[in-house]
Amino acid sequence: MMQAWTTRGPCPSAQSCRKSFMHTGSRICANYKLQLIGNSHAHLLDACPHLPRFRRIQLNGTPEVNRGAMTAEASGSDDRKVGVLFVCLGNICRSPTAEAVFRSAVERVGLAAAFDIDSCGTGGGSPDWFTEGGWSYHEGDAADSRMAVTARKRGVLITSRSRPLQPVDLTRFDYIIGMDAKNLRAIRAAADYWLVRPMGQGKVPQDYSRRISLMTSYC
Numbered sequence: 228m229m230q231a232w233t234t235r236g237p238c239p240s241a242q243s244c245r246k247s248f249m250h251t252g253s254r255i256c257a258n259y260k261l262q263l264i265g266n267s268h269a270h271l272l273d274a275c276p277h278l279p280r281f282r283r284i285q286l287n288g289t290p291e292v293n294r295g296a297m298t299a300e301a302s303g304s305d306d307r308k309v310g311v312l313f314v315c316l317g318n319i320c321r322s323p324t325a326e327a328v329f330r331s332a333v334e335r336v337g338l339a340a341a342f343d344i345d346s347c348g349t350g351g352g353s354p355d356w357f358t359e360g361g362w363s364y365h366e367g368d369a370a371d372s373r374m375a376v377t378a379r380k381r382g383v384l385i386t387s388r389s390r391p392l393q394p395v396d397l398t399r400f401d402y403i404i405g406m407d408a409k410n411l412r413a414i415r416a417a418a419d420y421w422l423v424r425p426m427g428q429g430k431v432p433q434d435y436s437r438r439i440s441l442m443t444s445y446c
Contacts, residue, residue: 228262229301229441242325246395256267260314260339261359272283272437276436283382286289287402287424288429296326303377304308306351308342309341309401309402310343310344310345311329311342311345311400311401311404312344312345312347312400312401313329313346313347313442314347314350314392314404314405314406315346315349315350315405315410315411316349316350316351316406316410316413317352317365317389318346318387318389318390318391319368319369319371319374319389320370320371320374321406321407322347322348323385323387323389324378324383324384325346325404326344326345326387327378327384327385327387328383329382330344331384336446343400345387346387347389347391347392347393347396348389349413349414349417350363350364350391350413351363351364351366351389351391352364352403354357356391357391357392357416357417357420357422359424363391364392365389366387366390367388368388368389369389370385370389382411392414392417394418394421394427394431395432397432397438398430398431398432400438402438403438403439404440404442404445405439406442407441407442407443411439411441414439415439417433418435418436422435434445
């Protein structure tokens with residue numbers, strides 16, 4: 228059985244990765260901190276130190292999430308993908324770049340089918356973006372051209388269009404990652420508003436806060 232899980236400590240060099248794989252049948256991926264063992268089926272075990280959840284995904288064909296290892300709000304069906312949402316202010320610079328980089332990373336290790344990845348913004352500066360009839364700056368816009376060029380030089384393609392955070396995102400995504408502390412406050416303010424109004428009924432879980440984290444907390 229092949230398994231992958233997040234590891235801690237210094238990343239080995241690519242050369243030592245190859246030696247380890249050749250001599251012991253195991254390999255440590257320096258770029259993505261995943262340890263692979265065996266040569267049959269693959270699992271991704273995500274033990275996030277910031278969120279109390281532990282997840283397993285089988286990668287022999289359709290990804291499978293072990294419901295017994297998931298939090299209650301994330302359980303539901305065996306083929307559910309792990310949702311990761313990156314959030315900034317206008318969704319034209321930071322969060323679309325984080326989305327594209329993360330998507331590129333999981334594609335390189337063959338895990339793209341296991342994830343639901345997206346990005347969004349918190350109104351772009353519009354104060355009523357999360358209310359009934361509210362609107363958001365930049366909605367529908369492509370990523371900032373300077374950010375897109377900079378990412379492309381590093382082999383990362385940004386294709387997303389700006390959109391605001393929506394009530395259903397609080398259920399759809401397991402990890403809602405704010406780029407800065409102000410983004411986190413905006414996410415919570417919107418979620419609290421939706422939680423007691425019809426527009427958020429059945430879409431915003433009571434314990435939504437456990438899904439929210441700060442980007443730099445993973446550094």
